Amino acid sequence: MRRNVLPGLRLSLGVTLFYVGLIVVLPLAALVFKAASLGPEDYWRIISSSRALASYRVTVLSALGATVFNLFFGLALAWVLTRYRFPGWRIVDAMVDLPFALPTAVAGIALTALFTTNGWFGSILADLGIKVAYTPLGIMIAMCFTSLPFIVRTVQPVLEDLDPALEEAAQSLGGSDWEIFRKVILPLLTPALLAGVSLSFARSLGEFGAIIFIAGNQPMSTEITALLVFIRLEEYDYQAAAAIASVLLIAAFVMLALTNWMQSRALRYTVKG
Amino acid sequence: MSATRTGRKPPRVGDQPLFRRMLIGIVLVIVALLIVAPLVVIGVQAFSKGWAVYRDTIIHPDTLHAIRLTVFAAIVAVPVNTAFGVAAAWSITKFDFWGRRFLLVVIEIPFSVSPIVAGVAYLFVYGLQGVFGPTLDEYGIKILFAIPGIILASMFVTAPFVARELIPLMQAQGRDLEEAATSLGASGWRTFFSVTLPNIKWALLYGVVLCNARVMGEFGAVSVVSGNIRGQTNTLPLHIELLYHDYQAAGAFAAASILALIAVFTIIAKVALERQGAGRVRRPALVANPAEKTS
């Protein structure tokens, strides 16, 4: 290790470790400690109860649906924003961040107002026999909204920086648009797409505010896991809350690890050897 | 010589006019439905019962108290978080130490953790069932279901916001400038304020703006730790929920319109800061079309 040339390591690292320890690590450790104090049998019984299982199902399936939708729509949006210029593209570009900037509770009541059976969209969809609010479809739409920027904002810079010469080289070799997209552009976007997908999926798994208004919150059908944690708390069943929250925490860590692993794997060809 | 055809470019991938128009069309329709419509509906609903109801909701003591509490939480949490973000960025980018990469991952954890999990976790630290709760209770210190809890939970969810804007930028800038300043005899603080800060100010502000928006809008984590006591520990987002479940939809949307306005200002500030180059470290300036750098 080389000698530090610059001053301030002790102070800045001290502040950082203290803050991270107090604000991030301590609470999460307390949660894990609480969940662990249950003992394996009780823990397993709580996290595998039929209500909990149903909540995992609706959460994971809705998150998957929302992520798949955002994969295609987010890629299309990023493509349109980097490749095409049309009146108002800057406004559209700025609007992509709205789901990040708009508080989730606000998004939740707004989406609910749109999709209830007497709302702007809900009334039209009701005529077609589609019910959105208070169904898993509503959960999915809320997740689509809150996680949309992840994929757009991870893909967009990569698409912008893509060397046009790569495309030109493929064109000069006779590739069709579709072949060039599939064989040259898409593989180069894959790491960014995967990163965006895992961020988007992780966010959807944990989302709370935007969903509870539109979800209906019926146990066994439209109750998401985050809400189940909240309900257990309100019932003063702290151990059950800790156990189910720990499942969400583990899911978050798995997603975090997966993101890191996928990125390093997808980038293997840039490693010099 | 044939007629001039200035400005024609050979088609790039996806430049087929029909495809291009269709894709733009589809994307714009979905953006309108999924992003613009919710924003519009807030405004429409807020005034659905007329201006008087809107005004009454806003000037109601409970709403005003919620606004004050939200602003107060931001005033405390954002500067503390900013100081942390700068310290973290300085330590991680200016020094090599064991566990640096791990620290980076730990700082990012709040991003992937559900806000509800964060709230529950704080319960088990400062609540009566928690690690410190009973002790604090003996001394009469109230953290949960009170303002400190709200601030702590907000700090958790926004912990990475400033750091993650600064770290990639300071990493890219390297240590040369600081080393030069130090070699010329500048103190650590002097180096930071006159060499480092001017180069990161826009990114710093960018992180602060995003952090502030999230603190003011945080719902999940805060709703666990606040106890929802009307007129006491209700932040603006919690107040919206309260009104909404009280079947005061117009009132809820009126309160929501304030947060929506803050969101719009956040986006405007974000765009303005991006013009100054913030938020773009991972996206270097657009690669110029090679045709334009004629050699």
Place this chain on the structure above:
Amino acid sequence: MKIRLENVVKTFETFRAVRDVSLTIESGELVALLGPSGSGKTTILRMVAGLEYADGGHIYFGDQDATDIPVRDRGVGFVFQHYALFPHMTVAENIAFGMKVSKVKREKVAIEARVVELLRLVRLEGLGDRFPAQISGGQRQRVALARALSVDPKVLLLDEPFGALDANVRHDLRRWLREIHRELGITTIFVTHDQEEALDLADRVVILKDGHIIQQGTAEEVCRNPQSAFVMKFLGDANVLAAEVRDGKAYASGAAIDVSGMADGKAELYARPADLDWSAQGPGIPASITRVLDRPDGRRVLATAETGEQLEFDVEPERALKAGDGGFVTLRRAKVFALG
């Protein structure tokens, strides 16, 4: 394939990159487009490739008007300045790409065989499984060439092919490209700003300035008979002296040179360092030596003429000269160009 450019024009925004260029390249020829940056040489190359469309004029491939044929149907092999190798594909996959996407369907075995053949041609046997990030710059350059050749192009186009390489790698690759060209006999155009590279390699050098062709010809023609001060200066070091033409003779700083046929008036005299010599006695340009630079192949002398003009010239290694010596600079040969 014979290539003909007819009155080609290209404008970017308000910048006229190429103005009214006409050029014929014979089948099998190896031509260099040489010019400083901004001269339009890369734009011309990209228009021949179809990577840029001409605003005016025509480009013919043989008898066919290729002006508007898109790059993917034009049948050119293009080697990009920074190679543009697909970073996520191995060397072999890069080379096979053009054959895989081709409208002419090829057997998998045939593609593999061709890849092996091309790898041998560019002397990269055994490196097919590497990724572009794992090979050297010179190797990348050769992969780019193999990839461009894989589709049996009618024309090979290279944009600053050696620009990103070290000097010694550059030298080897230059010889080697010449060999490949002889072997394949493919019509080849390359762009460069390095006059030595153009003169070494090309059958014919086309010199460009501000979007115009200034002069073209074999290396011998352009070197021995530069038709403008620009070409004279661009092709190598030159001493410049203010001159005056009177009655078929140019006079500069005390030296005189025969320029029969030139109109009277102000002019500039250009002489290469090797065109000058030093002698203790006149006649010549009275000067004093300011510095002597020693080089492996001789001595470069810097002198100041009495008129104040700076002069540089080369002498044999044995000549004993030193700073402060006075004498005369003599002219072996020189070019005179009228001013204005």
